[in-house]
Amino acid sequence: MEKHEVVRLNINFKTLEEFENFREYGQQELSMKEDLEGNIIENDIESPFYGVYFGNKLVGRMSLYKIDKKFDRYFDPPQDYYELWKLEVLPGYQGKGIGESLVNFSKSLGLPVKTNARQRSDSFWEKMGFEPITYHSDRDRGENPYVWFPEGVSEQEN
Amino acid sequence: MEKHEVVRLNINFKTLEEFENFREYGQQELSMKEDLEGNIIENDIESPFYGVYFGNKLVGRMSLYKIDKKFDRYFDPPQDYYELWKLEVLPGYQGKGIGESLVNFSKSLGLPVKTNARQRSDSFWEKMGFEPITYHSDRDRGENPYVWFPEGVSEQEN
Numbered sequence: 068m069e070k071h072e073v074v075r076l077n078i079n080f081k082t083l084e085e086f087e088n089f090r091e092y093g094q095q096e097l098s099m100k101e102d103l104e105g106n107i108i109e110n111d112i113e114s115p116f117y118g119v120y121f122g123n124k125l126v127g128r129m130s131l132y133k134i135d136k137k138f139d140r141y142f143d144p145p146q147d148y149y150e151l152w153k154l155e156v157l158p159g160y161q162g163k164g165i166g167e168s169l170v171n172f173s174k175s176l177g178l179p180v181k182t183n184a185r186q187r188s189d190s191f192w193e194k195m196g197f198e199p200i201t202y203h204s205d206r207d208r209g210e211n212p213y214v215w216f217p218e219g220v221s222e223q224e225n
Numbered sequence: 226m227e228k229h230e231v232v233r234l235n236i237n238f239k240t241l242e243e244f245e246n247f248r249e250y251g252q253q254e255l256s257m258k259e260d261l262e263g264n265i266i267e268n269d270i271e272s273p274f275y276g277v278y279f280g281n282k283l284v285g286r287m288s289l290y291k292i293d294k295k296f297d298r299y300f301d302p303p304q305d306y307y308e309l310w311k312l313e314v315l316p317g318y319q320g321k322g323i324g325e326s327l328v329n330f331s332k333s334l335g336l337p338v339k340t341n342a343r344q345r346s347d348s349f350w351e352k353m354g355f356e357p358i359t360y361h362s363d364r365d366r367g368e369n370p371y372v373w374f375p376e377g378v379s380e381q382e383n
Contacts, residue, residue: 090344093369098360115362130367152367186248202256204273209288209310211251 071168076116076128078103085125086116091153095130116153117172119165127156127165131173134181140206141181141214143223148179170195179220183210201225229326234274234286236261243283244274249311253288274311275330277323285314285323289331292339298364299339299372301381306337328353337378341368359383 076082078099086096102108118128132150139145151173156165173180174196184192189199189211197213200222214222234240236257244254260266276286290308297303309331314323331338332354342350347357347369355371358380372380 092345093342093347094357094360095362095365095367095369132362132366150366184251187250189251199252199255202252204253204290207253208290208308209253211253 069164070171071119071127071163071165073117073119073168073172076114076118076125077111078108078114079110082114082116082125086128088125088157089128089153089155091155095153117169119156119168121160126160127154127169129154129169129173131176133178139223140225141200141212141223142179142216143221145223146179146220148181149173149176151180151182154182166191167195174215174217177217179217180215182213184213185211189213227322228329229277229285229321229323231275231277231326231330234272234276234283235269236266236272237268240272240274240283244286246283246315247286247311247313249313253311275327277314277326279318284318285312285327287312287327287331289334291336297381298383299358299370299381300337300374301379303381304337304378306339307331307334309338309340312340324349325353332373332375335375337375338373340371342371343369347371 080103083096083100083103086092099114103110115130115132116128117131118125120126129151130153134148134150136145136147139148142148154166154169182192182197192213197215200212200214203225206225238261241254241258241261244250257272261268273288273290274286275289276283278284287309288311292306292308294303294305297306300306312324312327340350350371355373358370358372361383364383
């Protein structure tokens with residue numbers, strides 16, 4: 068698999084227009100657009116989104132959100148970690164290792180990573196070194212939590 | 226649209242086998258299966274899942290999970306509410322009002338309902354009387370929250 072360059076996406080009208088190509092588009096993106104239109108945020112500020120471009124076209128993206136140690140209910144010892152969501156590669160660009168490059172980028176940041184593996188994507192996450200963790204209905208509320216443990220980190224007992 | 230009978234699903238091996246037909250199948254279902262196999266839970270106990278049958282076949286389902294008032298960050302006044310997830314109708318049974326019957330059932334319970342509208346299902350939720358609420362990145366973490374307000378309930382200020 069080819070390795071693809073992952074870049075942090077700046078929020079501007081061009082990025083927001085590209086986001087409209089993705090299936091997982093909703094209030095997070097609309098809220099960013101309103102903030103930009105209302106001058107509540109500046110053009111080109113850094114977002115929680117990372118992406119892969121083919122030429123000028125954004126073809127894959129994910130959001131990485133750092134959760135503070137005090138809210139950590141997954142890892143032992145408790146620590147800051149990343150929640151990864153909206154991992155998506157546009158049709159026509161799948162099977163080229165773009166998703167893998169995005170996930171490898173999240174693992175390169177040195178913190179544990181947690182995601183909600185959706186719609187039978189379990190084998191993808193396992194290939195990426197993620198593991199399912201024990202389901203707790205209060206914490207997980209229907210999610211399908213997969214985590215990546217860096218060296219020395221394990222599952223938190225609940 | 227026809228109205229379909231919604232029943233609460235009992236956890237047993239037959240139900241769990243039917244769950245395997247749905248795309249959103251994961252650790253919640255696997256955990257229920259392990260609990261049943263290990264005699265940690267009894268056969269035929271009530272689950273948080275509700276479904277619609279065609280004959281003997283489970284063709285639609287959702288999970289409804291009651292959240293305690295003290296964790297309510299969506300509604301004013303703060304109150305117990307339902308989180309609705311894994312709403313899904315099998316291919317071949319879509320377009321018959323089965324999803325609508327499930328959602329109407331959730332609204333009939335007398336409490337507000339919150340869901341995460343996914344993959345451009347916004348128009349469905351709006352048709353069902355749900356509304357998008359203001360996106361807060363700390364609370365919503367990439368979700369696309371839609372809520373249904375009963376009479377006298379409004380959005381919580383954050």
